[in-house]
Amino acid sequence: xxxxxxxxxxxxxxxxxxxxxxxxxxxxxxxxxxxxxxxxxxxxxxxxxxxxxxxxxxxxxxxxxxxxxxxxxxxxxxxxxxxxxxxxxxxxxxxxxxxxxxxxxxxxxxxxxx
Amino acid sequence: xxxxxxxxxxxxxxxxxxxxxxxxxxxxxxxxxxxxxxxxxxxxxxxxxxxxxxxxxxxxxxxxxxxxxxxxxxxxxxxxxxxxxxxxxxxxxxxxxxxxxxxxxxxxxxx
Numbered sequence: 001x002x003x004x005x006x007x008x009x010x011x012x013x014x015x016x017x018x019x020x021x022x023x024x025x026x027x028x029x030x031x032x033x034x035x036x037x038x039x040x041x042x043x044x045x046x047x048x049x050x051x052x053x054x055x056x057x058x059x060x061x062x063x064x065x066x067x068x069x070x071x072x073x074x075x076x077x078x079x080x081x082x083x084x085x086x087x088x089x090x091x092x093x094x095x096x097x098x099x100x101x102x103x104x105x106x107x108x109x110x111x112x113x114x
Numbered sequence: 115x116x117x118x119x120x121x122x123x124x125x126x127x128x129x130x131x132x133x134x135x136x137x138x139x140x141x142x143x144x145x146x147x148x149x150x151x152x153x154x155x156x157x158x159x160x161x162x163x164x165x166x167x168x169x170x171x172x173x174x175x176x177x178x179x180x181x182x183x184x185x186x187x188x189x190x191x192x193x194x195x196x197x198x199x200x201x202x203x204x205x206x207x208x209x210x211x212x213x214x215x216x217x218x219x220x221x222x223x224x225x
Contacts, residue, residue, distance in 0.1 A: 004157075033212075042118075042201055042215030043158070058212055090157050102148065103213060105157035 004106035006091050012112045013081050021076040021109045023091030031055070032074040033103060034066060035090040043090055049074055078111075086113045116141045116206050118216035126222045127192055135187040135219045137202030145207040147185050149178050152199045152218065161200075192223045 005024045013019050025032050031050045035043035045058035049068035063079040072093070078085055088110050092103035121136045139147065146165050150158035162171040164180040171178045175196065177188040187200055199220050203213040 035215075040217070042203070042217045043213075044215070045212035048212070056212055088155075092157075102160050102163055103158075104160060105150075107157045108155075110155075 004091055004093050004104055006089075006106035006109050008109055009107065010110045010112075012114060014114050015081055015083060017081050017113075018077065018079045019081060019111060021078075021089050021091075021111075023074045023076070023093075023106060025072045025074070025091075025093035026104050029093035029095055029104070030072050031094045032068055032072065033092045033094070034074070034076045035092065035105075036060075037088040037090055037108070039087075046076070081113045083113050086111060116204060116214045118202055118204055118214050120200075120202055120216035120219050122219060123217070124220040124222070126224065127189075129193055129223055129225050130191050132188070132190045132192070134189070135200055135221070137185040137187070137216055138183060139185070139202070139204045139216075140183075141204045141206045141214070143207035145205045147180055148203045148205070148213065149185070149187055150201040150203065152201055154199075158201055189221070192221075194223045194225050197221055197223045 004026050007022050033048040034046040037043040046060050047057040048055045052068045065077045068074045088108040090105050090108045092105045094103050118139045146163050149161040152158045162178040167182045169180050175190050179186045199218040201218045203215040205213050
């Protein structure tokens with residue numbers, strides 16, 4: 001069974017730039033969620049995708065957007081990067097969208113904004 | 115608003131010294147409470163799900179329990195490899211898809 005994989009593992013951007021992070025979900029999972037984890041804090045929910053549509057969103061501005069593809073992989077896009085966007089971005093997959101069970105996380109993408 | 119707090123913030127134990135971590139929550143109806151382990155620079159690793167007060171789950175040296183307002187993660191005779199940050203999260207029964215995480219407890223087990 002293939003786990004959740006994320007790319008890139010690390011990246012550095014400057015303020016105002018745009019970034020795309022990618023995630024392949026665990027086999028058999030059709031729901032993908034994205035979380036932001038600042039240093040020393042717990043993960044914060046950004047949004048979830050189920051059947052290629054956004055299925056819930058946390059308190060993040062519209063410059064955070066996403067996509068889910070027919071193979072259940074996903075992208076997180078962040079426009080107009082700010083210094084506070086520096087964080088570990090975690091992708092998590094789960095089996096269903098309506099009755100989400102356990103989340104299974106990838107290793108994360110560490111974003112540094114200078 | 116759903117909230118999760120965890121205590122202590124950090125805990126240092128000697129190998130073999132048992133202890134408990136606390137997770138207190140307020141949620142508009144609990145669908146599930148989840149415990150995760152996170153190693154530095156890695157994604158959280160799923161440990162347990164608890165659904166109702168009185169429920170208990172065990173895995174090796176870890177045991178999780180749940181009441182109506184809090185959960186405990188008991189660590190019996192810990193080993194250095196148990197050192198990690200332990201995260202607690204809740205999912206509300208109100209139809210929301212998000213998990214609300216606490217800030218975690220950083221556990222260090224010294225040999």
